[in-house]
Amino acid sequence: MAQGSTRPTSRDVAQAAGVSQAAVSLVLGDKWRGRVSEATAERVREAARDLGYRPNLAARNLRLGHTRTVLLVVPAxxxxxxxxVYTGAARVAAEHGFGVVLYPSPEGIGPARDPFASAQAALDGVIASSMAADALTAIRGDQLPLVMLDSDPQGSLGAATVNLDIADGVRQIAEHLLSLGHRRFLHLAADVPSWTFEARARELSERLRRVPGTSIRTARAPISIEGAVAATERALSEARPRPTALVCDDDKLAAGAYKAARRLGLRIPDDVSVTGLDDLALATAIDPELTTVRLDAELFGERGMRALLAVLEGREPEGGDIPVRLVVRGSTAPPGRL
Amino acid sequence: MAQGSTRPTSRDVAQAAGVSQAAVSLVLGDKWRGRVSEATAERVREAARDLGYRPNLAARNLRLGHTRTVLLVVPAxxxxxxxxVYTGAARVAAEHGFGVVLYPSPEGIGPARDPFASAQAALDGVIASSMAADALTAIRGDQLPLVMLDSDPQGSLGAATVNLDIADGVRQIAEHLLSLGHRRFLHLAADVPSWTFEARARELSERLRRVPGTSIRTARAPISIEGAVAATERALSEARPRPTALVCDDDKLAAGAYKAARRLGLRIPDDVSVTGLDDLALATAIDPELTTVRLDAELFGERGMRALLAVLEGREPEGGDIPVRLVVRGSTAPPGRL
DNA sequence: GAGCCGACGTTATACGTAAAACCTAGAGGG
DNA sequence: CCCTCTAGGTTTTACGTATAACGTCGGCTC
Structure with missing residues (x-):
């Protein structure tokens, strides 16, 4: 299948070095101390180098019964x-001799087909991020050790979960806007059936309900700039009196909200304050820079990987949500008079 | 390693169904017509379902001698x-029964260590995108079939290459700005040793040299918004007379240039025109919307995968660069009077 | 009624590796 | 001189799958 000549095996190396295949395995596996002489070991290493030998991973995985590879399933x-998230997970994995394979679910955050039909690598475990519940059951089909990221601790069928404390982030946003004096809110919500977005909506209305005189409207939009522009433009021109604060489910939606506000002749933050969530590069690319909640994606990935390693080793994964932090920038200010 | 009880094998299924392991393999591999009765086949399928049997990929890969899995190496x-790129590659791969594993090179566009130390999946081939030459040699170490994306056709050591016609994109940008009347250019170049960026610089100066009276300066910046801000601010305040057109190596750099211009009190496009390259979502998030060159990433991935399939089947991969298209938006206009 | 064939399986084998179990020669002790 | 120990290997086996090669039993043909 390669280029006519097939890849060399450990047996070929053995023959070239004049030893048995077992000796090759011992030397290359670094288990030869006291079993093979230094001179022979060197001969083996040289033969392997000359032939360009690489071990056949499929055979090794079969023999060992594990692959030291885990799958990270993410939305688009x-x-x-x-x-x-990947970077953090991969770093921790590498420290433990594991590899991470990335699988972007084609259906985005919605239901996934069977990740394993596509990512055919043999796996030791799975980290699934921001997946809907039905995608989860597909994954559970292969009874692999599983860790869920950013998902409902209740509905996770007993799998370990690791979460960012987004509820607290939403609370911080609400505090910030309330303390600036805002009372009329528009929530620009991601139109995606996902636990994480439902939780954001719940937390926001929960917090505002406790303050007399506040009102909150909701607009839904797909997570794309154009979608957000349309939804925001509609909601902002319909609502009377106009909301003074626009709370967006993520930074991308906020970027759309900027454009909608501009089209309506509204200035940010003078006429309307806007907040995002994620702290992407986008947040500082737009003008004014976006007040948002910073999520530590790398730490998130690290914690996810650590949890999976714990599960693999039969330990109890450590619990506790990852804290998040409000970053105040230029898109929020006290409401203008009327 | 799983949960105490080990995963069922085809032999377990055979025992449960009262047949031989071979029969299980035939039935589940859909090769049983005329070899096994319908009744027996159904018994096997039922047993497999009851036990929750999943074939061991490592064993199958070993037996078959291939994995139907390819690696896609990309910068961060x-x-x-x-x-x-991934989406396009994965779609074509799926049509041919292949899976794609994504490997984001930790060193970004620079030299990669050994992708296979991390992505331990057993592989049939590799698609490497925008990799530096030294990363390439590491990959070539495993004599796997290889396709290079966005890389120097000369320096690719005989591997198949697929490229976007970015040179033409740069030409289109130059034409556009020249025809608007611009003569003093600043090239905001990505400070990354990569063929693709060197080619952009070469093409731009090549094109401008042919027009008398043009001048071009170059500023280098890492591919990040802050980096671009600093480099642009410096270059724009030093250069006298000030350039009227700012050609950026990609959209992200352009976003940084916007901020720098704003800090210097320059309006876009009235005081300075700006162009990008990529057409990311970012391009329409910033104000004014960015004139840029649209790259069809999915088509790029598709073509890359098709080329790899051709190599795997011993066919000649089809050549020809993928065309790109200038998208004119609000960030370019005729130069103001001095 | 000998020969053949199709239906329905089973047995045996190989893929490449890791490692347990085994072998052999020489050194050293008693 | 016999026994044991160690260095330095080799032989063998198992991992789980796919498939080539091999039965076996009726029924049909001529």
Whole structure:
């Protein structure tokens, strides 16, 4: 299948070095101390180098019964957030001799088909990020050790979960806007059936309900700039009196909200304050810079990987949500008079 | 390693169904017509379902001698461009029964260590996107079939290459700005040793040299918004007379240039025109919307995968660069009077 | 009624590796 | 001189799958 000549095996190396295949395995596996002479070991290493030998992973995995490879399932990679999650997970994995394979679910955050039909690598475990419940059951089909990221601790069928404390982030946003004096809110919600977005809506209305005189409207939009522009423009021109604060489910939606506000002749933050969530590069690219909640994606990935390693080793994964932090920038200010 | 009880094998299924292991393999591999009765086949399928049997991929890969899995190596996933490349590659792969494993090179666009130390999946081939030459040699170490994306056709050591016609994109940008009347250019170049960026610089100066009276300066910046801000601010305040057109190596750099211009009190496009390259979501999030060159990332991934399939089957991969298209938006206009 | 064939399986084998179990020669002790 | 020990290997086996090669039993043909 390669280029006519087939890849060399450990047996070929053995023959070239004049030893048995077992000796090759011992030397290359670094288990030869006291079993093979230094001179022979060197001969083996040289033969392996000359032939360009690489072990056949499929055979090794079969023999060993594990692959030291885990799958990270993420929604479509349209923001750098999941790149950060991967980076963190891969770093921890590497420290433990594991590899991480990335599988961007084609259906985005919605139901996934069977990740394993596509990512055919043999796996030791799975980290699934921001997946809907039905995708989860597909994954559970292969009874692999599983860790869920950013998902409902209740509905996770007993799998370990690791979460960012987004509820607290939403609370911080609400505090910030309330203390600036805002009372009329518009929530620009991601139109995606996902636990994490439902939780954001719940937390926001929960917090505002406790303050007399506040009102909150909701607009739904797909997570894309154009979608957000349309939804925001509609909601902002219909609502009377106009909301003074626009709370967006993520930074991308906020970027759309900027454009909608501009089209309506509204200035940010003078006429309307806007907040995001994620702290992507986008947040500082737009003008004014966006007040948002910073999520530590790398730490998130690290904790996810650590949890999976714990499960693999039969330990109890450590609990506790990852704290998040409000970053105040230029898109929020006290409401203008009327 | 799983949960105490080990995963069922085809032999377990055979025992449960009262047949031989071979029969199980035939039935589940859909090769049983005329070899096994319908009744027996159904018994086998039922047993497999009851036990929750999943074939051991490592064993299958070993037996078959291939994995139907290819690796896609990309620089850090900080833009959605490579997400598109993946999507296109994965779609074509799926049509041919292949899976794609994504490996974001930790060193970004620079030299990669050994992708296979991390992505331990057993592989049939590799698609490497935008990799430096030294990373290439590491990959070539495993004599796997290889396709290079966005890389120097000369320096690719005989591997198949697939490229976007970025040179033409740069030409289109130059034409556009020249025809608007611009003569003093600043090239905001990505400070990354990569063929693709060198080619952009070469093409731009090549094109401008042919027009008398043009001048071009170059500023280098890492591919990040802050980096671009600093480099642009410096270059724009030093250069006298000030350039009227700012050609950026990609959209992200352009976003940084916007901020720098704003700090210097320059309006876009009235005081300075700006162009990008990529057409990311970012391009329409900033104000004014960015004139840029659209790259069809998905088509790029598709073509890359098709080329790899051709190599795997011993066919000649089809050549020809993928065309790109200038998208004119609000960030370019005729130069103001001095 | 000998020969053949199709239906329905089973047995045996190989893929490449890791490692347990085994072998052999020489050194050293008693 | 016999026994044991150690260095330095080799032989063998198992991992789980796919498939080539091999039965076996009726029924049909001529």
């Amino acid at each position: 990679l349209t923001t750098e957030f999941f790149a950060g | 996933l900080t833009t959605e461009f490579f997400a598109g």
